[in-house]
Amino acid sequence: MIKLECASLKGLLECASFSMPEGDFCAVLAETDFDKNLFLRVLTGLTRLDSGKVFIFGKEISSITYAELGEVRKKMGVVLNRGGLVSNLKVWENLMLPLAYHASLSYKDMEEKMMNVLNNLGYNDDLNMLPGPLPTYKKKLLGLARAILTEPDLIIYDSVFDGLSSDIRNRALEAVNAFHEEKKGRASLFLATSEGSVKGLMAERVYVLKKGNFYERN
Amino acid sequence: MKTKRITESILDTTLYLSDLFNLILNAFKNLHFLKISPVRTVFFRQIYFAGIETFGKMVVIGMLIGVVIITQIINLVGLGSAVLTGKILIWVVVRELGPLLAAIIIIARSVTAISSELGAMNIENEIENIEIMGIDPSRYLIMPRVFALTLSAVMLTFYFELAAIFGGIAVTSVFWAVPFEQYSKGMLSSLTITELSVSLIKSLLFGMAIAAVSCSQGLKVRKSITQIPQATTRATIQSLFLVFIFDGIITFIFFI
Numbered sequence: 001m002i003k004l005e006c007a008s009l010k011g012l013l014e015c016a017s018f019s020m021p022e023g024d025f026c027a028v029l030a031e032t033d034f035d036k037n038l039f040l041r042v043l044t045g046l047t048r049l050d051s052g053k054v055f056i057f058g059k060e061i062s063s064i065t066y067a068e069l070g071e072v073r074k075k076m077g078v079v080l081n082r083g084g085l086v087s088n089l090k091v092w093e094n095l096m097l098p099l100a101y102h103a104s105l106s107y108k109d110m111e112e113k114m115m116n117v118l119n120n121l122g123y124n125d126d127l128n129m130l131p132g133p134l135p136t137y138k139k140k141l142l143g144l145a146r147a148i149l150t151e152p153d154l155i156i157y158d159s160v161f162d163g164l165s166s167d168i169r170n171r172a173l174e175a176v177n178a179f180h181e182e183k184k185g186r187a188s189l190f191l192a193t194s195e196g197s198v199k200g201l202m203a204e205r206v207y208v209l210k211k212g213n214f215y216e217r218n
Numbered sequence: 219m220k221t222k223r224i225t226e227s228i229l230d231t232t233l234y235l236s237d238l239f240n241l242i243l244n245a246f247k248n249l250h251f252l253k254i255s256p257v258r259t260v261f262f263r264q265i266y267f268a269g270i271e272t273f274g275k276m277v278v279i280g281m282l283i284g285v286v287i288i289t290q291i292i293n294l295v296g297l298g299s300a301v302l303t304g305k306i307l308i309w310v311v312v313r314e315l316g317p318l319l320a321a322i323i324i325i326a327r328s329v330t331a332i333s334s335e336l337g338a339m340n341i342e343n344e345i346e347n348i349e350i351m352g353i354d355p356s357r358y359l360i361m362p363r364v365f366a367l368t369l370s371a372v373m374l375t376f377y378f379e380l381a382a383i384f385g386g387i388a389v390t391s392v393f394w395a396v397p398f399e400q401y402s403k404g405m406l407s408s409l410t411i412t413e414l415s416v417s418l419i420k421s422l423l424f425g426m427a428i429a430a431v432s433c434s435q436g437l438k439v440r441k442s443i444t445q446i447p448q449a450t451t452r453a454t455i456q457s458l459f460l461v462f463i464f465d466g467i468i469t470f471i472f473f474i
Binding site for chain 2: 044066071073074076078085086096150
């Protein structure tokens with residue numbers, strides 16, 4: 001699903017190799033937020049490597065067209081640490097945006113799906129408000145719900161559990177683990193900067209991104 | 219040194235204009251994405267904001283402009299030349315002031331809104347977040363804005379002209395007691411396909427230019443929140459400049 005071949009990027013990677021097969025659940029611990037964010041940008045095709053290759057779903061994302069990259073991104077779900085919501089869309093519009101844009105479901109089906117996911121996450125706030133005034137943890141939950149709704153084959157979590165109360169964290173953790181199990185072959189990658197962030201995850205392997213390379217932690 | 223600066227400035231302007239042209243061309247290529255419901259929502263929201271919410275003000279300003287023009291014409295040519303008065307009113311309003319003033323009102327209202335909204339979205343990384351979801355921002359954010367603003371410009375110009383003509387007629391009927399039939403002859407004889415086409419072409423081009431400039435300036439905001447007011451100011455001035463240039467060119471082509 002994800003493969004890095006001798007990937008180099010100034011200040012982050014030095015001929016680094018990394019591989020994450022189908023169905024895998026692993027975590028990468030970066031030293032700083034900057035490194036973690038840059039790595040996420042590489043994986044989503046927002047930042048190009050200086051040299052080397054990044055394969056997502058078998059496609060080398062730095063050599064494909066923008067339209068092909070869009071197709072790759074469609075199959076990916078990214079849960080950003082601040083939710084990544086669009087400020088001028090209401091909460092429900094934010095949740096439905098990728099689904100309504102890519103899928104051909106009826107409005108009723110989308111709404112039903114959205115309410116199920118929100119119930120699982122324990123989110124019961126007003127869906128008709130703009131996301132601006134919401135606290136960060138609610139934005140994170142909404143970002144998580146939005147990614148889950150699209151049922152991606154690969155899902156990347158960007159420190160989503162940081163700053164959550166233990167109750168909400170446990171519920172979100174349960175949802176993340178259950179979502180991974182839900183579909184055979186689905187891969188989940190968790191990016192974080194501290195050990196505490198990955199506690200309780202059913203990650204099979206944990207890597208540390210240090211000095212430009214990935215090291216598997218025992 | 220001076221020649222080098224002038225050459226660089228000409229090159230920069232040419233590049234910028236080609237960017238604007240590409241933005242509009244891209245919008246046309248992406249037009250079929252209006253069938254996607256979130257894109258359509260953005261389109262209708264922009265129509266509502268740039269068109270419907272501006273409608274009332276546009277009609278009031280149009281009527282007042284009509285009153286001002288007809289008063290000046292009557293002062294100039296007197297009450298006896300009703301046919302000529304009607305003709306001048308149509309020429310001034312439909313050929314020139316209608317598209318121009320409607321564009322200026324749109325610039326005052328929508329250019330700042332679009333460029334600052336896109337600028338703020340860029341600073342907050344919202345445009346990148348949209349891209350990560352596999353949604354092309356040029357389809358979801360730019361294309362609907364370009365067409366909504368263009369359509370709004372055409373419709374608002376039409377209503378502005380209608381209001382200006384109505385205002386002109388109303389004031390002459392009420393204050394000078396000149397019957398409408400006397401003006402209608404001059405008006406109808408001057409309201410040719412050329413007049414209507416010029417008005418339509420101008421409003422179309424003005425709308426597209428205004429939309430392209432405001433989107434382009436909004437997307438250029440990258441680093442700091444202080445760039446937002448700079449972008450809106452640039453977008454306003456450039457839109458005005460382009461509108462006057464296009465106005466001059468079209469008038470020259472059709473009426474010289």
